[in-house]
Amino acid sequence: MSEKKQLIIPRTLKGFRDYLPETMIPRERLMEIAQQVYRSYGFVPIDTPALEYYEILSGKGSDETDKQLYKFEDHGGRMVGLRFDLTVPFARFSAQYIGQIGTPFKRYHIGKVWRGENTQAGRYREFLQCDFDTIGTESIVSDIETTLVIHDLLNAIGFESGYKIHINNRMVLSGLLEKLGLLEKNAPILRALDKLKKIGRANVAAEMVAVADITEQQADFVLQLAELKGTSDHILTSLSAMVSGNAIGEEGVEKLQTVIKNVQATGISENVVEIDVSIARGLDYYTGTIYETFLKELPSIGSVCSGGRYDNLAGLYTKQKLPGIGASLGLDRLLAAMEELGKIEKTATTAEVFIPYFEEKRLSDYLKLATELRKSGIRVEIYPEVKKLGQQLKYADKRGFLYVIIIGSEEFDQEICQLKNMKTGETQNCRIYEIGNFLKGNALL
């Protein structure tokens, strides 16, 4: 082939990204932690196709969603689209199988979604969602459990008390609005209120007056309620007084109280779970408890785990009413935050131990040693080529191995080796059959 071929430029599409090992290793770790926490409560995994009928995805009919949807005609002339979230596929899935599966049904789903968003805002067009939901029950037990799951997720990931779960209940605000005779203006008022942290009190009040067509006094009253601060007990007492006499509002306050009381009973302090009447969450379908979760060291990154209770998941696809509650862990956002906070130890290897290969004739001995170590649970990489020890150690250092086992012909004969700690640079002699126990027993891995 003497003809010169034109090379194709290797690149990804705008708004898409590759995950190199250094980022993918902690990303896989986060996914595993989420799975473990979900499973510890009996949530079960499901999966649905990336492609769905356009009709299914556009069912909600929101212009915003529709504009961002990746849609096209497939080989069979069907209009199809890439899912833009995991909620719509879950609604479709539930309508299809709930009779077979039965309720209550607790599922988790970790998967990619696609949105043709404006990339100037730093948004990606492909990202991971990590949702969990309990459907088929209106019981407050699921609201409590959802709070516990969010708590366990953040703790397991390593934030201990470095985050705060903000809880509210839509019924509290609805009750107040009903009491004020403003219930039909619920939606625009909540949408304005949702911007409180971003645009401030004055602007929110102005928007309420302008868009929701309420008086300044009414806006002020709504904002007073939203701005309640203090201990849960204090807030609950104030809320009770404000909504007093309105059934919906009173029920909302009681539910908030039940969640807080029971969450605290399991030993979780107010330090990580608090009532925050200012969170409203823009989405119209939330009807009860709602959640947002902020990192104390990095609140500006936004909520890393949000969700809430809804009355009916799958009304577009079935007559069966499916109330539920769920939340979504912002895995990629958390990963970015952890990188920024230096909470991720950069490594480009999944194995702890590296064995340089420099005694060509001893190949099968190197292989046997690695096999033995793997059998005792140690992850080991052997260098595939016979090269100078220095070069191989450089490779080991670049990749980030913790230990190097240096062993040549003489050492094999004497059944000893040198164990090099790559962090300290220290080297010590070790009997071959003791390496496994030494590495494990010293909790080095």
Next chain:
Amino acid sequence: MSEKKQLIIPRTLKGFRDYLPETMIPRERLMEIAQQVYRSYGFVPIDTPALEYYEILSGKGSDETDKQLYKFEDHGGRMVGLRFDLTVPFARFSAQYIGQIGTPFKRYHIGKVWRGENTQAGRYREFLQCDFDTIGTESIVSDIETTLVIHDLLNAIGFESGYKIHINNRMVLSGLLEKLGLLEKNAPILRALDKLKKIGRANVAAEMVAVADITEQQADFVLQLAELKGTSDHILTSLSAMVSGNAIGEEGVEKLQTVIKNVQATGISENVVEIDVSIARGLDYYTGTIYETFLKELPSIGSVCSGGRYDNLAGLYTKQKLPGIGASLGLDRLLAAMEELGKIEKTATTAEVFIPYFEEKRLSDYLKLATELRKSGIRVEIYPEVKKLGQQLKYADKRGFLYVIIIGSEEFDQEICQLKNMKTGETQNCRIYEIGNFLKGNALL
């Protein structure tokens, strides 16, 4: 809203499927096993976008691939496509980052791919691929290691000796063909040979004569070599004799010998790894060692792990030559086989323990108990609603929980409970604080 809404029929696209918990639980387990095995050899994870420039995906220019590609124009007017395998994205990825990452580079990638295949053949249009590759080295050590990884994967999944890894080396056949003066007919001869298991000797011979334009005698000679059976030693001796005098053939035989010898040195018997000169693998880009893996109880399902060595991964995108070797685990195929062989215990829960909730006032005690158990590593689900015990036990049985902890007001006061084994139906009394240890200590979970 008195207007009647038309319901959207909940359904998936033809060739696509949902994974319900009973199938998704073992599927997640298989993915985790694959990850663990890959990591134990130092393979690192990467991820690439589902969507790529059409130009990147169509680079190989195979008509078959192009026909199956899901392609469309995105919002920015770019021609894009859904990846149809993980090899092309890996080639693009390597061309882009190998300078930064360095070689040797060992990666694994578990992800979905899409092909608009004919669904009549029972094929799906979306499936999971689970690949691992070592690039940047021509060393035989990587060929040996690839064999060990395939072995470990099948063992960890639970097939022990119920499978066989068939190994061949393309150089052996190439050498023989060169010796016979048929080297330029390499491709059509290998393609015919690859059908040996499917269409039988006579048809393969006929195809070789017709398509590759060789004599019946030549076809017979090629088939004799491909049909060699017996111990590895016997086959290696016969192969040596047949290719004797041809450098390529002799090198191929020597490489096969090195792989077999070293694999056996790690304690793997001929019972699971054998030389099979009949496998050729249709893909033109394999140049050295090649693999196929069959289940002994279900060979008809085809190879569950295949791959091989190639000379140059990313020639379309970079001038840097990247030789490598890798294989792909047919995870969905294995899952189907395991279901057929009854190797999957059907369960619709990820938690082992179920706690019925029937004493409304004790909610926080139930929650505390579950929290304590989770802290000792036990997965626990609490029923969210107060219902009759019988109904809740029926739910527990349907989902497949192993144990039920029955506890009411009196039991909470006395700090005891009833532990019901759902398999045997046996019930025993237990002190609350002993449950964790009892469940763990008896290796019940």
